[in-house]
Amino acid sequence: MSTLDELKEVIINGNAPAAKRLTEAALNQGTRPGDFFAGAIIPAMDEVGRRMRECEFFIPEVLIAARAARASTEILKPLLAGDSSVRPAGTVVCGTIKGDLHDIGKNIVAMMLEGAGFRIVDLGVDVGPEKLVDAVRREGADFVALSALLTTTMVNMKGAIEALIAAGLRQQVKVMVGGAPVTESWAQSIGADGYGKDAPAAVELARRFIAEAARGMSAARRGAA
Amino acid sequence: MADHRTHRVVLRPIGVEVRVRPGEPLKDALFEQGVEFPCGGQGRCRGCRIQVLEGSAGVNAAQQERLSSDELAAGWRLACQCVADSDLVIELRQWDSAILSDESSFAFTPRPGLGVAVDVGTTTIVAQLVKLASGRVLAVRTALNSQARQGADVMSRLQFALSAAGRRELEGLIRRQIGALIAQLLFAANAQADQVRDVVLVGNTVMHHLFCGINVEPLSHYPFISGGDGLQVLSAGQLSWKLPADTRVRFLPGLGGFVGSDILAGLLATGVGESKDAVGLIDLGTNGEIVIGNRDRILCASTAAGPAFEGARISMGMRACTGAISEVTIENGKPRCHVLGNTRPAGICGSGLVDAVAAGLDLGVIAPSGRFANGGSAWQLCAGVALTQKDVRELQLAKAAIASGLVMLRERWGGADPARLYLAGAFGNYVNRTSARRIGLIDYQPDQVEPAGNTALLGAKLALFSRDGENGSYTRLRSRVEHVSLSSDPHFQDVFVEQLGFTENIGAFVNARHEESIYEHPGRT
Numbered sequence: 093m094s095t096l097d098e099l100k101e102v103i104i105n106g107n108a109p110a111a112k113r114l115t116e117a118a119l120n121q122g123t124r125p126g127d128f129f130a131g132a133i134i135p136a137m138d139e140v141g142r143r144m145r146e147c148e149f150f151i152p153e154v155l156i157a158a159r160a161a162r163a164s165t166e167i168l169k170p171l172l173a174g175d176s177s178v179r180p181a182g183t184v185v186c187g188t189i190k191g192d193l194h195d196i197g198k199n200i201v202a203m204m205l206e207g208a209g210f211r212i213v214d215l216g217v218d219v220g221p222e223k224l225v226d227a228v229r230r231e232g233a234d235f236v237a238l239s240a241l242l243t244t245t246m247v248n249m250k251g252a253i254e255a256l257i258a259a260g261l262r263q264q265v266k267v268m269v270g271g272a273p274v275t276e277s278w279a280q281s282i283g284a285d286g287y288g289k290d291a292p293a294a295v296e297l298a299r300r301f302i303a304e305a306a307r308g309m310s311a312a313r314r315g316a317a
Numbered sequence: 318m319a320d321h322r323t324h325r326v327v328l329r330p331i332g333v334e335v336r337v338r339p340g341e342p343l344k345d346a347l348f349e350q351g352v353e354f355p356c357g358g359q360g361r362c363r364g365c366r367i368q369v370l371e372g373s374a375g376v377n378a379a380q381q382e383r384l385s386s387d388e389l390a391a392g393w394r395l396a397c398q399c400v401a402d403s404d405l406v407i408e409l410r411q412w413d414s415a416i417l418s419d420e421s422s423f424a425f426t427p428r429p430g431l432g433v434a435v436d437v438g439t440t441t442i443v444a445q446l447v448k449l450a451s452g453r454v455l456a457v458r459t460a461l462n463s464q465a466r467q468g469a470d471v472m473s474r475l476q477f478a479l480s481a482a483g484r485r486e487l488e489g490l491i492r493r494q495i496g497a498l499i500a501q502l503l504f505a506a507n508a509q510a511d512q513v514r515d516v517v518l519v520g521n522t523v524m525h526h527l528f529c530g531i532n533v534e535p536l537s538h539y540p541f542i543s544g545g546d547g548l549q550v551l552s553a554g555q556l557s558w559k560l561p562a563d564t565r566v567r568f569l570p571g572l573g574g575f576v577g578s579d580i581l582a583g584l585l586a587t588g589v590g591e592s593k594d595a596v597g598l599i600d601l602g603t604n605g606e607i608v609i610g611n612r613d614r615i616l617c618a619s620t621a622a623g624p625a626f627e628g629a630r631i632s633m634g635m636r637a638c639t640g641a642i643s644e645v646t647i648e649n650g651k652p653r654c655h656v657l658g659n660t661r662p663a664g665i666c667g668s669g670l671v672d673a674v675a676a677g678l679d680l681g682v683i684a685p686s687g688r689f690a691n692g693g694s695a696w697q698l699c700a701g702v703a704l705t706q707k708d709v710r711e712l713q714l715a716k717a718a719i720a721s722g723l724v725m726l727r728e729r730w731g732g733a734d735p736a737r738l739y740l741a742g743a744f745g746n747y748v749n750r751t752s753a754r755r756i757g758l759i760d761y762q763p764d765q766v767e768p769a770g771n772t773a774l775l776g777a778k779l780a781l782f783s784r785d786g787e788n789g790s791y792t793r794l795r796s797r798v799e800h801v802s803l804s805s806d807p808h809f810q811d812v813f814v815e816q817l818g819f820t821e822n823i824g825a826f827v828n829a830r831h832e833e834s835i836y837e838h839p840g841r842t
Binding site for chain 2: 148
């Protein structure tokens with residue numbers, strides 16, 4: 093088993109000290125920092141997502157796996173700073189909607205997206221429209237991920253999207269929504285771009301948007317040529 | 318009554334026949350028959366599933382989202398969403414609920430006339446007619462809260478009441494229903510309306526606001542604090558009840574946040590505020606309320622446990638009524654199920670679920686992480702009823718909410734740990750305390766935990782006899798209670814996640830639970 097395969101296994105099993113040790117070992121063996129993501133971290137978190145969906149993993153297992161993944165990325169991040177060949181898959185601004193304090197689901201979504209190679213700007217809980225608009229502008233976000241756990245706070249998602257429109261930022265970002273009371277039809281009715289029924293679905297959604305944007309760009313290029 | 322423009326809908330197994338107009342959802346007709354709509358009939362849950370045995374009923378997007386193609390093919394529908402396309406025969410599970418009606422004794426100050434004590438529950442309303450001279454209960458009536466057609470839990474009802482029209486509708490429903498219950502009590506006791514001197518109501522903050530006509534908007538979002546949860550004094554005339562117009566009707570004050578006068582009444586009933594040593598009171602409902610107090614200090618908090626203890630969101634979950642597995646023990650290394658009403662098991666209720674998971678842990682079927690040890694997706698408890706992996710996860714969420722609330726309130730309390738815990742409410746009365754400890758719901762020795770019955774109703778009754786009227790003992794008690802907001806505590810997530818798992822197998826629990834089962838519930842087989 094290669095060191096990267098071993099790293100993938102220990103991340104899935106949530107062994108943060110081993111993840112740190114194996115990351116250092118692989119670097120010493122000459123593995124390039126940028127190769128850890130496709131080679132270990134992203135497939136590990138995909139597997140965690142699969143197990144979560146099968147009810148095999150529950151919140152604690154997902155959280156400790158994410159912590160192990162972070163033990164590895166913390167070492168890699170400074171090494172990647174000057175490497176322009178490794179870019180995050182996209183920047184996600186996330187938070188729970190105004191009036192809502194329940195953030196475990198949002199935290200898991202953020203960790204899974206981070207594990208999938210996205211850059212996360214976590215605004216925390218009770219995020220109002222102004223704070224959201226500021227962060228999207230400041231961070232040059234590609235995605236906005238909002239969660240609500242109450243039917244009574246879910247309505248504030250509409251206001252958040254309206255604020256993005258008013259600020260002229262709506263075209264820049266794809267808005268993804270989720271949380272227990274949220275449904276596909278609700279997401280459509282408020283003009284969100286997508287609904288994720290769980291954390292793995294949010295990752296799939298973000299990847300789909302990126303693939304669509306890439307196709308759109310190559311189509312535009314062909315059109316220009 | 319036969320009308321060729323309506324469809325005939327036969328409800329099995331109760332054999333009742335109702336008529337609906339073409340294009341009209343089944344919801345209203347079925348609600349009249351007592352079918353509940355947990356999400357308020359918005360197609361967000363699967364709580365109102367029915368099976369169409371004969372005839373055809375339409376499928377819409379909401380049903381496609383909530384039901385699998387196999388289920389739809391087998392005739393399963395959401396009653397709140399489907400419309401009759403022809404005459405129908407449908408199966409629904411209509412059970413008689415077993416509800417606690419308190420009959421305990423208490424101290425009182427005699428006076429002439431009659432009083433009415435009402436526990437306004439989100440799900441169930443219990444009303445008692447009491448002779449004020451003797452404290453004797455003359456009649457009891459229970460009913461499902463008629464607001465339930467607009468949502469089973471407080472949050473969906475809150476949402477409905479955010480519009481002025483919605484609020485007026487819910488206010489009208491509950492006021493009319495309680496008025497009718499009082500009339501039924503008087504009829505049952507062969508008593509006259511002009512004998513009634515006093516009516517006391519208790520309930521959570523949302524029930525309080527909806528009855529009294531107070532804006533619920535502040536309760537719909539963080540920080541969930543309403544300034545309007547004080548004592549409300551109304552008159553029977555204002556409520557259009559068939560009682561002398563000046564009869565006093567009091568809705569007792571809440572304790573802060575969602576913690577309402579049902580818990581205040583519970584404190585009165587259990588004497589938490591007079592105890593020398595610290596004691597606890599826990600109401601295990603959808604919103605779990607927790608109190609720790611003694612004669613010097615009282616702390617209270619609420620924690621969102623969700624509806625798993627009521628059987629909701631559990632694949633074969635149901636209320637504690639005929640056909641429900643209410644108890645699971647271990648016999649010869651296998652689970653043994655006890656079914657309410659000695660009939661074929663139809664599902665599992667909250668107390669059965671707690672037992673089943675405890676038994677699964679003892680048998681090694683469920684690992685401490687909550688995962689089925691053999692990696693399977695379901696565990697067959699008995700013919701017809703299985704527990705799925707997702708059911709175990711739902712229970713883990715509910716128990717962790719209560720357990721972390723208790724852990725955090727104990728931390729906040731700081732002093733000597735409460736030596737005794739009272740469990741209020743129906744679920745608290747029926748849950749096996751050894752099992753509750755085994756799954757980590759309540760980390761107390763069974764002999765330290767005391768089921769206290771419907772303490773809300775008992776406290777409401779005590780308030781009827783409060784010596785100094787409106788400034789009664791409950792007002793003084795309320796001023797001493799400090800409400801703690803757990804959800805805004807940054808440690809909540811860590812504690813919650815810590816409480817999600819189970820402890821390793823401890824063989825001693827197997828026998829202890831079995832003994833408790835035999836000695837505590839001789840009538841329940």
